[in-house]
Amino acid sequence: MGKILNLLFCILLSNFIISYAQNCSSYSFTNNAIYATCVSLPVQNSHLYWTYHPTNGTVDIAYRHAGVPASQWVAWALNVDGRGMIGAQALVALPSSNGSLQAYTSSVTGYGTTLQQSSLSFGVPVIRAENSNGDVVIYATLVLPGGRTSFNQVWQSGPVSNGAPSAHAMASENRNSLGTVDFVSGVTGAGGAVGGSLLHRRNTHGVLNAVSWGILMPMGAMVARYLKVFKVAHPAWFYIHVACQATAYGVGVAGWGTGLKLGSDSEGIEYTSHRNIGITLFALGTLQVVFALLLRPKPDHKYRIYWNIYHASVGYAVIALGITNVFKGLDILDPEKKWKHAYIGVLISLGVIAAILEAFTWFIVLTRKKEEKQQVPPGNGAYASNGYGHGHNQEA
Structure with a gap:
């Protein structure tokens, strides 16, 4: 048995030497x-x-x-x-x-x-x-x-x-x-990775944008969609939502700044789709912040419903573009696979939590509407339209 193992070892060693010799010497x-x-x-x-x-x-x-x-x-x-x-x-x-x-x-x-x-x-x-x-x-x-x-x-x-x-x-x-x-x-x-400080700035740019547009923005949207259904979370859900999105935007601005610096330091190297999505993403995010601060109507305003539709549509577009651009950035940086797997794991976790909360909040809303309908006296149907669920949604 020992002789057989020695023979196999010699064969493997000789194949390695032959392979190396063919490559070089x-x-x-x-x-x-x-x-x-x-x-x-x-x-x-x-x-x-x-x-x-x-x-x-x-x-x-x-x-x-x-x-x-x-x-x-x-x-x-x-x-x-x-x-x-x-x-x-x-x-x-x-x-x-x-x-x-x-x-x-x-x-x-x-x-x-x-x-x-x-x-x-x-x-x-x-x-x-x-x-x-x-x-x-x-x-x-x-x-x-x-x-x-x-x-x-x-x-x-x-x-x-x-x-x-x-x-x-x-x-x-x-x-x-x-x-x-x-x-x-x-x-x-x-000697490690080529680029030194440039590569470090690329990694910083990637981390900032993955955390901001790719993680914090979806979390803030989930807070606005699901927490407001619970009476005990009113009005805390609104301030949590604002804090989440403001933090995400602030970190995103830092990521945008590093991206501009990378562009100026990497003349002749262009990633067109990643850049264009980033520009669109930053413009829509800025639009959300400016409109929320200056143009958001009061909850009982007649145009509030149009604001809600606009705010939700642009918000979901920002989330979709952000996640897409994070994956494009990962393809450009080409880090170890564990980092891409980790981000996919975060998205799956958020998706599972969102699915559970979606089902649970629909159950609460339907149950609440059924209870309110039973409690409304005959002839007072108009009162039902001003129940907690409807008025609470107008606070978004």
Whole structure:
């Protein structure tokens, strides 16, 4: 039995080694180049090869992105003074209309970059690129700055629009395409999510809007619809409703502000439907607040019924748009699945509570109407229309 287990272990180990070798060290370059070190990068099916020359402080590198579509640009970069995208000194391979690859350098100074050709903060005397059986390979010689050998690195790929690189996707692989590399020790490491403070602001924007439009607004609407049926909750339900919606709107304003800041800091990156829904949502929410403060008729006003219809219709529209946009935001941020599952769990919980309260409040209203009808003396039918249920609803 022990021999069989040892044999199986050896087979698994050999398969792992063979698989790794096929990904990295056993790859044959078209120019028969051989590099002293190679590493398989953690995401995007990418690999880095290099030979370091200590005598003159240069390094010959080959960056290989396997299985990339022929219509996409590919880039690998060192960030000398920081991490992530801003400040990256990039080697770019851009496909031409005739199928060839143009290799050039680009210094990234902002999130809205289109990777325009420019010189780097260190020398690159040699750079070229090729597409070999679906693998894009960038070859270069780098003159490492300041005698350093350890740097942060970034790698990406994205679509081409009108002959120029356009914004890459923001999936988890793209956000995690960075790490460290030491050209002497051969050690590389993962570096977390790309974007640093930008990603933090995206997460803040998402949390603020999920809590405000996606959770507090529905809760406030449930308070207005169900608590007012109970006599003991009058008029407390109204103030709870106002407090809930005012808090939701205030948090939503903060989320709106972070969204505007993200838009200005992410020039060239647009999520059209998410943005348009957000604009509509904020406009309707503001309209609700302004009209509630300035134009809400008294409960006995003849136009109050029209106000109630408007207020409920716009309120439910805000809730529907808010929940929709939260899911669109989750798709953009692409966080761990547990966060999306958690939000779905919150919605299901609110839905179950709403269903139970809907049935219970209808039972109370129908029972109350039946009792009031029995208590009305003959000939006083008009009095029944002014019962507690009707007048109480006018307070909404």
